[in-house]
Structures are given as structure tokens and as C-alpha cells.
Amino acid sequence: MRSVSIIGAGCTKFGEHWEKNFKELIAEAGVKAILDSGLERKDIQAVYGGCMASGRFVGQEHIGALIADQLGLNPIPSTRLEAACASGGVALRNGYIAVASGLYDVVAVGGIEKMTEVSTEDAGFALGGAGDQETELFMGASFPALYALMARAHMSKFGTTEEQLAHVAVKNHSNAVNNPYAQFQNAVTLEQVMKSGYVASPLKLLDCSPISDGAAAVILVSSDYAKKNKLDKKAVEIIASAQASDTLALASRENLYETKAGKIAGKQAYEQANLTPKDIDFAEVHDCFTIAEIMAIEALGFCKQGEGGKFTEQGNTKMDGSIPVNTSGGLKAKGHPVGATGVAQAIEAYQQLNNNAGKRQVKGAETGLTHNIGGSGATAVVHIYRKA
Amino acid sequence: MRSVSIIGAGCTKFGEHWEKNFKELIAEAGVKAILDSGLERKDIQAVYGGCMASGRFVGQEHIGALIADQLGLNPIPSTRLEAACASGGVALRNGYIAVASGLYDVVAVGGIEKMTEVSTEDAGFALGGAGDQETELFMGASFPALYALMARAHMSKFGTTEEQLAHVAVKNHSNAVNNPYAQFQNAVTLEQVMKSGYVASPLKLLDCSPISDGAAAVILVSSDYAKKNKLDKKAVEIIASAQASDTLALASRENLYETKAGKIAGKQAYEQANLTPKDIDFAEVHDCFTIAEIMAIEALGFCKQGEGGKFTEQGNTKMDGSIPVNTSGGLKAKGHPVGATGVAQAIEAYQQLNNNAGKRQVKGAETGLTHNIGGSGATAVVHIYRKA
Numbered sequence: 001m002r003s004v005s006i007i008g009a010g011c012t013k014f015g016e017h018w019e020k021n022f023k024e025l026i027a028e029a030g031v032k033a034i035l036d037s038g039l040e041r042k043d044i045q046a047v048y049g050g051c052m053a054s055g056r057f058v059g060q061e062h063i064g065a066l067i068a069d070q071l072g073l074n075p076i077p078s079t080r081l082e083a084a085c086a087s088g089g090v091a092l093r094n095g096y097i098a099v100a101s102g103l104y105d106v107v108a109v110g111g112i113e114k115m116t117e118v119s120t121e122d123a124g125f126a127l128g129g130a131g132d133q134e135t136e137l138f139m140g141a142s143f144p145a146l147y148a149l150m151a152r153a154h155m156s157k158f159g160t161t162e163e164q165l166a167h168v169a170v171k172n173h174s175n176a177v178n179n180p181y182a183q184f185q186n187a188v189t190l191e192q193v194m195k196s197g198y199v200a201s202p203l204k205l206l207d208c209s210p211i212s213d214g215a216a217a218v219i220l221v222s223s224d225y226a227k228k229n230k231l232d233k234k235a236v237e238i239i240a241s242a243q244a245s246d247t248l249a250l251a252s253r254e255n256l257y258e259t260k261a262g263k264i265a266g267k268q269a270y271e272q273a274n275l276t277p278k279d280i281d282f283a284e285v286h287d288c289f290t291i292a293e294i295m296a297i298e299a300l301g302f303c304k305q306g307e308g309g310k311f312t313e314q315g316n317t318k319m320d321g322s323i324p325v326n327t328s329g330g331l332k333a334k335g336h337p338v339g340a341t342g343v344a345q346a347i348e349a350y351q352q353l354n355n356n357a358g359k360r361q362v363k364g365a366e367t368g369l370t371h372n373i374g375g376s377g378a379t380a381v382v383h384i385y386r387k388a
Numbered sequence: 389m390r391s392v393s394i395i396g397a398g399c400t401k402f403g404e405h406w407e408k409n410f411k412e413l414i415a416e417a418g419v420k421a422i423l424d425s426g427l428e429r430k431d432i433q434a435v436y437g438g439c440m441a442s443g444r445f446v447g448q449e450h451i452g453a454l455i456a457d458q459l460g461l462n463p464i465p466s467t468r469l470e471a472a473c474a475s476g477g478v479a480l481r482n483g484y485i486a487v488a489s490g491l492y493d494v495v496a497v498g499g500i501e502k503m504t505e506v507s508t509e510d511a512g513f514a515l516g517g518a519g520d521q522e523t524e525l526f527m528g529a530s531f532p533a534l535y536a537l538m539a540r541a542h543m544s545k546f547g548t549t550e551e552q553l554a555h556v557a558v559k560n561h562s563n564a565v566n567n568p569y570a571q572f573q574n575a576v577t578l579e580q581v582m583k584s585g586y587v588a589s590p591l592k593l594l595d596c597s598p599i600s601d602g603a604a605a606v607i608l609v610s611s612d613y614a615k616k617n618k619l620d621k622k623a624v625e626i627i628a629s630a631q632a633s634d635t636l637a638l639a640s641r642e643n644l645y646e647t648k649a650g651k652i653a654g655k656q657a658y659e660q661a662n663l664t665p666k667d668i669d670f671a672e673v674h675d676c677f678t679i680a681e682i683m684a685i686e687a688l689g690f691c692k693q694g695e696g697g698k699f700t701e702q703g704n705t706k707m708d709g710s711i712p713v714n715t716s717g718g719l720k721a722k723g724h725p726v727g728a729t730g731v732a733q734a735i736e737a738y739q740q741l742n743n744n745a746g747k748r749q750v751k752g753a754e755t756g757l758t759h760n761i762g763g764s765g766a767t768a769v770v771h772i773y774r775k776a
Contacts, residue, residue: 001490023522054517059525061517062472065766067632069640077631078767079478080470084450090467094482101489102389129442129449134411137447217446243465245456252457264463338721377465378453 001100003223004236005388008037009251009297009347012098014214014335021112022058023070025215027353029340030110033217038231041071044219045104047078049247050091050111051339056126058114067110069228083287084130087111088216088342089243089372089381096221096241096383105258106224109341110217123211127338130375132249144208144289146250146376151291153256155202157306160294162202164309166193168290169206171318171333178359181344183212183335186381207290212335216343218350223388234245236353237386240267243381250376257306260300261380262373269369270301277301280323281365282352284345286373287330296371297325300382319360327352327360342372342381349385389488391611393623393776396425397735402602402723403571410446410502411458413603417500417728418459421605426619429459432607433492435466438479439727440498444514455498461625472518473676475499476604476730477631477760478770483608484629484771493613498605499731511599515726518763520637521755532596532677534638534764539679543590545694548682550590552697554581554680557594557720559706564717566747571600571723595678600723606738611776620741623776624741628663629769630656636766645694649768650674650687650761657733657757657770658689665689668711668772669753670740672733674761675718681705684759685713688770707748709769715740715748730760730769737773 010032012025020028032042051065054060061080068078083090088111095109115123128137131146141149154160170190176182188206196205226232244264247253258333270276277300285300287293294308302323303311311317317325328334328348329342347370351357372381398420400413407639408416412436422429439451448454449468456466471478476499483497516525519534529537542548558578564570576594584593634649635641642648658664665688673688675681682696690711691699699705705713716722716736719729732743735754739745760769 021522033742053443053449055441055514058636059513059517059521060515061441062519062636062763064471064478065633065762066520066636069636069766074633074635074766075649076633077481078633079482079631082449082468083452090452094467095463096487097486097491101485101617103485103489126443129447131450132454133447134409173393197522198395243467244464245453245462245464247462248450248454249458261463315584348510374453375450379461 001103003237004096004099004220005223005226005237005345006218006267006350007226007231007235008033008219009350010036011164011181011216011344011347012214013181014212014337016116017213017292023059025114025213026067026070026112029217032263032355033219037219038107039075039219043106044073044076045106046076046098046107048074048091048095048107048109049080050087051080052082052084052087052113054131058117082171083379084374084380085338086342086372086374086379087339092342092346092383093243093381098240099220100130101220106221108217108219109325109343110214110215111340113337113339114213115211115337116213131339133170135249135251139286144200144203147289148203150256151202151251154291157257160309163314165207165290166190167312168287168293169193172287172326172330172332175319176333179329179334182329182333183210184333192335192368209288209331209336212337212339214340216340216347218343218346232388236350237388238383238387239386240269240384242272245380248277248378257298259295259377259380261377262371264294265380265382266300269384273384279367280369281367282324282327282362283369283371284328284348285371287326287332288336301331302369324362327357327362345370345372347382353385390490392487392608393611393614393625394483394606394734395609395614395619395623396421396422396607396740397738399569399604399732399735400602401569402725404504405601408455410448411649413502413601414458414500417603417605418496421607425607427494428463432461432464432496434464434486434495435461436479436483436495436497437468437598438475439468440470440472440475440501440729441514441517446505446521451516451654471767472762473726474730474760474767475727480730480734480771481629481631481769484626487610493607496605496607497731499728501725501727502561502601503599503725504601510527523637523639532588532591535677535679536591536639538644539590542679545645548697553595553678554578556675556681556702557581560675560714560718560720563707563715564721565695565746567717567722569708570717570721571598572721579739591677597676597719597724600725602723602725602728604728604735606677606731606734622742622774624738624773625776626771627774628657628772630660631689631769632725634766638764647683647687647765649765650684650759653768654688657772661772663772667755668757669752669755670712670715671757671759672716672736673713673759675720676724688759712750713738715745715750733758733760734771741773741775
């Protein structure tokens, strides 16, 4: 397997796009990524696109072909991957495999979701498809409810508090203030989070990521190709790509206070990169709810199991902490167009490692990690990056 | 890239499954494939599953994780691919790439669709997602209507007749009589087809493939692994895998009487295998409508462009013709659970090349081809196989 690098990235603003449709979001992110890479459309040999539930959100499937069409890239192969909220991460991984294998030198990887075309109720039903509809959503358990169960288990087992969860939201909103692509570029106080209404106790409104529209794209090339074509100035190498799965339904898990697939994917990624958690300079993790970030930093070994709440409260995951987490604002404040999220995380890594993240730059960042989760943890994808 | 072989296959009966749900169909096909391969679950390293529109059909996404869960395969990576009616073919291709690259030695590839849980109207809407909803379905053009436009264009350009289309249906039903997994194991006469009611003129009821439930799975291994582990007795090598795309909307195509993506994918597959159409002993092609088979055999070079109708009428694609096409019964008579179709085509190739197709065996078959189309042709996937 060959070395693979990101050499270009493009993203739409995340948020409610009332004047741009599904196709226009794809075009915007895709064109920006191609322009940023220095390549032309004709150089791209294949497309891998992540999207979760376009069938329910916009009545459209066949997203691979749609992306190629929208960007004028046909007749090259263009394929959609779906792994619920990890669709973007899985698309990145399959694009990575296609280049690493030697099959292609240049691929485009994208992620897209347009979630605001349907009612909040219908959006909730579509998102429920990330869990086990038959035993969960159909029985009344929405996604906030599933994560609330995990939060309760974590609080019960480890003594994690609602204030500790709130610290995740405060930190991520504070980071998003400096991200022009974020849905919520406003800070929130601990008091505001604590006083926001319960969605599913113990999770409050400000513990939850929003419903978002958005698209993100990156251009992957073999590192040799980048060097040979002098495209390596901004190249960021993907030094690990790992994916794992867990049971779809929460009820089938060994316990509710950890994400086993996240732990396994993290372990495999560290092995591939020959690194330990201490070597990571920053991480984008899947904080669809604040408890998810706590469980993620534990699964990834940034702190001991059960200590994620305290670790966050102490400020270790802040911009100036030992391991800045979700410098982009995370799903919580940057927004969470589910299919785009995994690719947007890679873009944050690309920008940080190019020392191009503006006011949210992690000083001296050399190695970054992204962690993308599907549903309540049934899919986990972890990538590690370093400046090439 | 390494040589890759199919060493096991499993399929459910295609049809209306009122007593088996989405998960049970996956379990049945998956378990059969694993048992047929001679391997155990623990040997499988990754899963690639094709599914088109489970969100609309059964309210479920996250199909990769669901498959792994259902077969007790987690925590291995399990990924869903979607390319409308070519989802199965694209899953096969991505499983192939994962093994050919050296990343995995053993992967399971599956395809699934459960289409009868919703009304025919809702199924039509879900299937419309394979085209350009915005300019086609939302404007009233259902899939039979889109293929009717292509049929009219073909008839107008080349003089193809409704009788010639009907011959496709008669042949495919006649083949399905000998396929115990087929939805329609009954022969139909030319008169029956010609007298069936118009769905979208010139396409009649018996020109159309049905709404179906079904799942199909194959086990892929590196050919070296098969040999080393003495699993190569039934091994069938995949000697070419090609995919191409075209515009999503018919209105954007250069013309309506050919499938450009099918032509390109076919050409690439022949080049990879270093073969010509004359070297192919049998083919499973995408006959979602009878006109689609005519266009497929032209795109694949089994006859000249425009002569597909006459070629079929003359009996060249029958069991005893020069190039037997859709020995399984095709989508028309075997059934068309869209996500499963591309994998089921590979299973027919596997059975034919193992001289294991019973009364529908093509004598002396050494090389076979499968051709899987998404929507009205915006995705095309072609694979070529030979006895390993």
C-alpha cells in the first residue's frame, strides 16, 4: 500500500441553506477542493462520496453518479458510501484505499447532507435509521434518547456530571467563533448550557449538535504523485485509516458507557501509524452530543476511561490544553450535516497541519487525528494525519 | 493488484417475502455464502454491502453495520455502497479492490433490498431516486417512462420493434423456469407479452422487471489465499472490474438510444481481461426493462449498435445461441431486488463457471460477464470471470 496525501480541500458553510439545494452544495465544495488542489477536473480518476439519508431528506439516491454529473466528472467511476453519521469518514477511507492500492493516483472524496428540506419530525425519523429502527426508533427511542441512556450510564458508572458535559459545549462553541464555516459562531456560557431545556435528560438543547446542511470535499493523491507534480507544498499525509463496527442496537452492547468500535478503530490507527495518544497534537472527534466527546476522548486514550468528564472540566481539551479537541467547533457548533461531517473533520486536520487555521491554529501541530462515529457507535472510523 | 476469486455464494429466493424481514434475508444469504465458502465467520476481514433505498423501503440506514451485526461479524469494518440499481455491482467492485490491493485476504460482499414493505406508489418514488428526481420524477417521469423514452428512441433510430422487445421477456422467463431462486418460474409466450397492458408505451407489463425482495452474497479471497488454504476447488476468478458514470438525467445525454457508461465500462473490462466480446461464453446483463437488455448487448459488443432487437429475435441470446444472455432469468424473471441484483449476477457467473447451473448450464462455459446498471444508465459496472 502506497502513501496517500490530501492536497486540496473545499467546504460550504455549515448551517441552514435555504437558497442552495443539494446539488449546489456539492458543486460548491467540489469546485473549491479542485481549485485548492491545483489540479484540473480531467486529472481526477474516481469519486467517493459519503451521504447518509438523501432518500429521506431530498428524495434522491444514486449520489455517486449525481456528484460526478454535478462536477462534470463523468464518465469516471463515482461511488456513494453510507455509514450513517460516519458516511464521510467511510468515504475518506475508501478513497484512501483506492489510492493506496495503486488503482488510482487522484481521487475526489466528498460528503454531503441537506437536512433542512424536511420537518424536524421527519429529520428525526431519517436520523433514526442510524440506529436499529426495529428495536429503537419504532419503539420511541430517538437519537437524543439513545445518547441520554449512554450519558446516564457514564454518570452512574463514573460520576460524570451534567456540568462536565456542559464544558464540552462551552469549549466547542468557543472554538467555532473562529471558524467562518461554522453554523454557530457564537460563544455560550456554562450557565446558558445548564439552563437550556432538557431534550432527553440529562442531555439539554445545548448538549446536542444541530440539524445542518453542508458539503465538504478533499482531493487525495498518492504522495509520489504529489511530489512528482509539485503539488506537495500543502500535502498532508494520511498515515492511518481504521474502521470498526459494533452492534446496531444499544441493547446488544456489553455496556453503554463506552464505544467499543471507537476504541478498536483507535487502537488499529495508532498501530498503523506507530504512534500513541501522546503523539497526537489535536483531534477532531464525533461530538454529536456532548457525552459523545467524553466517550471519544476516553476511547482514543487521551485520558483514562471514566475520566473524560474531569479531563474536559480541567481544560485539557481546550485550544491551549494538552490535547486540543474539536478546534473546528466540532459537530456541536460547527454543525453536523451527517454525510459531510467525516470529510469536514479531515479538512480541519488539513488546515491545522498547514498552519492555516487562523485564530484556532494549534501551534506547532505536526500530527492530528479524526474520529467519526455512525449512529450510537455501530461504525467508527479513525484517521491520523501528519504534514507530508 | 492481486488476483481475486469468488469461493462461496449464497442467495435467498427472489420474490415477495412476507414472512422474512430485511435482516432475515441478509442473514440467510450471508450464512449460505459463508457455509459454501468453507470458511468460518472469524476468517472474514471486511464486509461490502450494496443497498439502494433502505431508508425509504424499510426506514433503515447504516446498512454496513447492520449486516455485520446480523451475521455476528463485528468488529470488522462493514460498509454500505449505493449506486441505485447498480449498488450490488459497486459493492462487488469495492470488495474486489479491497482484496486486490492486498488490504484484506477475505471479504464478504452482499446485496439486499426489501421493496414490498411499502405501497407500489411509494416504491415508485423510492426507485425514482435512481434518476434525477428534480427534473424527472418530480415532473412525472417514472422509471418505466424513462425507459419508454429510450425504447422509442431506439425504435425510431434503428427500427427496433415491440415484438423484438417481447422476445427478451420470453427468453428470460424461459430461463427462469430452471432457476429455483427466480421470482417468476413460469414461461410466457410472445402473444402473452404482446397482449399485456401498456405501462408506458411501448413498454408493457411483461417488458418490466418486478418489485422484489431478496439478498445475495459472495465471499471473495485473494487467489493465493484460496490456493494456500485449499479453497480453490470452486474458485472463480474475477479477471476484470470496471465502472463508469453518465449524466443522471436523460435530458443531459448525447442521445437516448445507447448507454454510454455501459459501453465505457465494457470496453475497460475487455481491456483489463485482454478479451473481446467473442471470448465471452455467457452474460448476465441489466434487463430492468426489455429495452435495457437490447441496449446492453449492443453496448457490450455482442452485436452491432442498432441490431440488438434483430439479434435477439434471431435467437442468438438464447440458451443455445452464440451468446446466452441472462441464463438466470435476468432481472425480468429472476426478480430485481435492486441492491441485490449486481451480486446475484455474480452468483450466476460463479455457478455457470463451476458447471453447477443445472438445467440452465451453458455447456463448456469458461468465461462469463456481468453488467449492472444504475438508474437509466448513470452508473454501469462490468465484471468478467473465468474458472480459476
